[in-house]
Amino acid sequence: MKVMVLSSGGVDSTTALGLAVDKYGKDNVITLSVSYGQKHSKEIEAAEAVAKFYGVEQLFLDLSTIFQYSNCSLLKHSTDDIPESSYAEQIRETEGETPVSTYVPFRNGLFLSTAASIALSKGCSIIYYGAHADDSAGFAYPDCSPEFNEAMNKAIWEGSGHQLKIEAPFVNINKAEVVKLGLSLKVPYELTWSCYEGGDEPCGKCGTCIDRAAAFAANGVEDPALA
Template sequence: MRDRALVLFSGGVDSTTCLAMVVDKYGKDNVVALSVSYGQKHANELNSAKKLAEYYGVEHLYIDLAPLFSYSDCSLLQHSDQEIPKESYDEQLKKTDGAPVDTYVPFRNGLFLASAASIALSKDCNVIFYGAHHDDAAGNAYPDCSVEFNNAMNTAIFEGSGKQLRVEAPFVTKNKKEIVALGKKLGVPYQLTWSCYEGGDKPCGKCATCIDRKAAFAANGIDLD
């Protein structure tokens, strides 16, 4: 059986680089992109995901998991009145005493991967890819981006699917600079991606993901934002 892949796809830098890599490896006809609406303030990323899925010519699916996060007051969510921090993750982690940062959505990647597993099996895919990377896991900022989390979810999904489906996080030990370097080689149209956590028409330039994006682009000689 030929490999078919499902890519969890937000329309941001990491997931777009992941999609480009998977399309390059498997061919667009063997790739399904899955985008998730979860009540995020930065719903702009879904518009980017649509444009990028069309660019790569892959099947694009959507699911809505917003009700599952309705009890959370995470600042990343539309119903929260909490302000999104305007500082780097390093600065935020100095104040958390080892807890995740304020923009951590409770077990988000776990829910995304479990939902993706069901869809992947239904779409005859045998591997799920997602763009978790080392910078997000560092310091426990986003614990559901760690190597340990990925290994545990891979085991659960592999066993729970009757050994039909595996999970791969190709960037889990890489930083954003390295991811953008790969994307640059693959010709990723980063001008179509969206990273900012705010829901405005333009990136705020001050939230942690804007800071990381700008630094990774600058390190690779890319000037977009």
Template structure:
């Protein structure tokens, strides 16, 4: 068995990488990091560090042109990233995803990953979607329903050779961190903040969720020490 891990360099995907390496061995794991026009390269650099730590091969893919017309605030040249929780942001969206939602990003990433996985003899794709991101329709492409549909499409489209594994899709980010701590995932090498400063901003939606997830496990986020 061989696995491809969709790998951003953040907490969730790094925990997926830890799970895949633990299950299949580093020599049977391929990591895929995708540039999509984000405002900084901190996560991409974190992906390089973490992949090197695990000794897995890291591939990179540039899909930025696909999102060139998006007004997503994560993307270079667009508006400011909200300094609010996702719940506060959703209160203003009238049921639509938050402004940091990259249009159908996981659908595109998983489709691209499927082609690369099949070309490299992989049997499974791992990615780190979890229930906190899907909650309230903040990131609809992180939901269990979406994951099941994509898994079915990839399985059928690959001639039943490949499937998708989202081990956290019904778990919280605190659950993700709990699993990662058990596996000694090097969270000090990761990056989640939507800003590209020397240290995490601590106030964007993903920073707030990350800090709370570590606190729920009785530890401090190593990037906040």
């Protein structure tokens, strides 16, 4: 059984990679890291460091041209600022009816669709990605929900001639539980990068920085990347 892991260099995807390596062995795991026009290269650099740590093959894909029409605040060409508030606060502002401003339009759908083609060509039977319950809460990131995962899995399973399926092993647990699992697997969180800004140090103010800090605090440990 060969597995492809979508690897962004953050906490969730790196935990998914650690889980895949633990379950299938590093020789049966490859990673795919995608550039989508984000404001900095820190994510990809972190993904490279993580792949090197685990000794797995890493592939790269550039989908930035697809998102050139979006003004999502995460994108390099966006005129919007990245919100300096937690996802919970952002969800309250949208009243849970629309995605948050850092939602890149159908990003996971595109990532998984293109990954499916590459995974089939590389002989993979499974694609792992790190969506978790906090991501889809309040409609913040609808392409991280259990419903989305189920629909995409069915489409990819049928479209691949029953050769390939996708798994979001954390889709029903929150980020604190993801970190708890990762700590038990000795995931190298010191190598990861989550911040939406590309500074020398994490900003500590964007939604992903706030949620990351809360997840480690819930486990009673200091974030290894800040140690």
